[in-house]
Amino acid sequence: MLVPLATPALEHLTPHELVTYFRCPYEMELGRGLHARTVGRAPPPVRTPLDVVPLRHSPMLAPPLGHLEVNEGCLDVSDGDCLVYEDEGEVDLPVLFPPDRVHKDPRFTNGHLNLIDPELGLSGRPDLVILRETGEFIPLEYKATHLFVGYHEAHGRLFDTVQVIAECRLVHATFGRRPSHGLVLYGDTAGAGERQGWVKIPYDDAEERWLRVVLGQIRADSVRAPVPAERNCGSCEPNAEGLCRYAAVRYEGPHHRQAFLASPRS
């Protein structure tokens, strides 16, 4: 008699893990152990072999960047827009809406904050989800930094693009309608707000295809190699804990990467 084969459970991934893998797959592996310790669980086994050969770049395919829209200044929200989701675990999010235009989806209150996509095995929390007056649900990621000069250049803000594409998919899976784009708001208010800006990241067939490909790529990666580089290691949390013997530099704090990317050499 033939016994039906059980479908193996997908390795669970988050938008944040995609970003980490895009910098350094080994950081993603070690980071899972750190997170498990924080929530009192046993750390999962690290799959990176001891004789691993470090890489110069992450193997992850870069996201499509063709039609990003980069805007200087404040993000406009119209009178018909409202806020339907907010990551209550983030304390410094901007207030974009008056109280009468905040209508949070009750599914995501009282500590139930994760948006979940069972089909792709993805879950996570955008900073905000805005319901536009057009009926579209749009994820917004907030960064307290400034809009980078040379956004389209190689180092640009690819990490933010990776995160927002994954969050668009989560919004699609959760609210039942595919957003046409996601937003990153760079909210540095120094200098009377002249360094603020926001970027509109399209989410179409190409972006969704890319996301499906990289999720498969990460799950198929049985090595999760380190990518030692100043831009990565200086702000790597496992490095701060002394967990990585491949580190290219000492840990210099969470703001190291932004400073590195904003410097002339980027």
Ligand code: SF4
């Ligand atoms: S210290 Fe560098 S090489 Fe090691 S895990 Fe962190 S980013 Fe990767």
